[in-house]
Each structure stands twice: as C-alpha cells, then as structure tokens.
Amino acid sequence: MVVFIILAKTTGHDEDVFLALPYGDFNIRWYHVFNIVAFLVANVWNFQLNRSWTFKSGRHAGWWREFFPFLAVGSVSAIVGLVLVTLLRNPTSPLHLPMSIFDSSSGLRDPKYWAQLISVFFTMPINFVVNKLWTFRAVRGKRLHPEQELPMVAAVVAPEVVDEEGNPIPEGTVHEDTIHDDSVRDGSGDTERG
Structure with a gap:
C-alpha cells in the first residue's frame, strides 16, 4: 500500500493510459502499473517475513524454490486484486465507488486508496491460506523417517x-x-x- 501511495503521489496522473490495448475499449492505466510494482515489492517482503517468522521451520528448501510457488500464489491474488481495483475505479462498473462519497477532496476520500485497500482486504486472507497449505508445506517435502517425528501429545507415564x-x-x-x-x-x- 505504501509503495502504491508513493508512486501515485509522485506522478499525480494514475488514471492516464499507460498502454492502449488494441481492438478494444480497454487500456492499461498507470494505476495498474503501480499495483504491479507494489505487488512485487510486497511479495518479496512478505515472502521473507513468512519464511523467517510466520511459517518458521527448521527445514527450509532453497530460497528460490520456496519463492516461486509463493510468487505464483501471489500473482493469482494480484490478478484478482487488479480486476477488483479496476471494477471499483471504472465509472461504468456496477461496483464503482460512488463519487458522492469518494470525491478525492482528501486522502481519506480518494477512490484510488480505497480501491487499493479493499483489494488488499479481499485478497490477503486467500493468499495467506493458500501459502500456508501449499507453498510452505509442499516445498519442504515429507520427512524421510516419519516414525522419528515427535508426537503432538506426550505420553502419560x-x-x-x-x-x-x-x-x-x-x-x-x-x-x-x-x-x-x-x-x-x-x-x-x-x-x-x-
């Protein structure tokens, strides 16, 4: 979110067309580019935090081996987030944030920040659960000798x-x-x- 805000503040024209898509009415706008850059920065940062803190384990696969599944999961979430941001910011969309409330008169009423925040709110839980169940579990593999694992509950003696x-x-x-x-x-x- 911070990266997105910095990029949006430095250019001031996040609604401008970055790339016109041929054969259609749709364009890639600067806010799409800002979203992608913000995603890449956040993805690397979150991966390292998850690897060393949230899903800490004595068994780690190589950094790149764990990163690519994390990036794949994050990329799917980023695409969902881009679609959601586009729907929230496009005036012809039924999900468009109402201009009567989000009139850009202040930072708290700016639709670009609210669209980004709503996107993060919806994609973050899905991203976390899939990474927990797949990314950090799959790349570490199964133990070679499961009989050597410590039991979850100690035996009563x-x-x-x-x-x-x-x-x-x-x-x-x-x-x-x-x-x-x-x-x-x-x-x-x-x-x-x-």
Whole structure:
C-alpha cells in the first residue's frame, strides 16, 4: 500500500493510459502499473517475513524454490486484486465507488486508496491460506523417517513405585490400605507399613 501511495503521489496522473490495448475499449492505466510494482515489492517482503517468522521451520528448501510457488500464489491474488481495483475505479462498473462519497477532496476520500485497500482486504486472507497449505508445506517435502517425528501429545507415564532400596515393586503387590504415607509412591524410600 505504501509503495502504491508513493508512486501515485509522485506522478499525480494514475488514471492516464499507460498502454492502449488494441481492438478494444480497454487500456492499461498507470494505476495498474503501480499495483504491479507494489505487488512485487510486497511479495518479496512478505515472502521473507513468512519464511523467517510466520511459517518458521527448521527445514527450509532453497530460497528460490520456496519463492516461486509463493510468487505464483501471489500473482493469482494480484490478478484478482487488479480486476477488483479496476471494477471499483471504472465509472461504468456496477461496483464503482460512488463519487458522492469518494470525491478525492482528501486522502481519506480518494477512490484510488480505497480501491487499493479493499483489494488488499479481499485478497490477503486467500493468499495467506493458500501459502500456508501449499507453498510452505509442499516445498519442504515429507520427512524421510516419519516414525522419528515427535508426537503432538506426550505420553502419560505413571510414577513407578519403589521399595526402600529404590527397586521397583511389581504391580499388584502394594495395596493402598497398607501404605500410611506417600513415601512409597514418590520413591523416597521412607516407608511405613502397618
């Protein structure tokens, strides 16, 4: 968003035609170019943050090997975002932001910023979920020895009952009614039997 704002402020003519598409009424406008540049900067930045913080793991594939799936997912989101921004900014679109509210009288009423923000709002959750489920999981592969993986829940281990010398007492030979304190259970060796 910051990159988009900087680019829009430096040119001042984001609605101007960047490239006229032949055989049609549609054009690529400067705000499309700004969106793409902002996406590329954000994609590299977000990839590194996700790689080193959000989906941190001891197992990483190479930087480029993880980046290209991340870029592919992001590119699909960027295309959806471009379509959404175009629909929000095109006066002939049914989704066009109303000029009565978004009249560009201030930054908070500027349709270019609101269209960008709405686009980010809709594409970010999809992008995150797909990257979590596919990008960072697929490129790290499966473990070679799944039996060596640590369990998600630790096994419950019952305390061992020992005699005065610290030797284990077989199960079933000690009865609760013969123990007068907890020293047999905790293995301290101080037992009192009645």
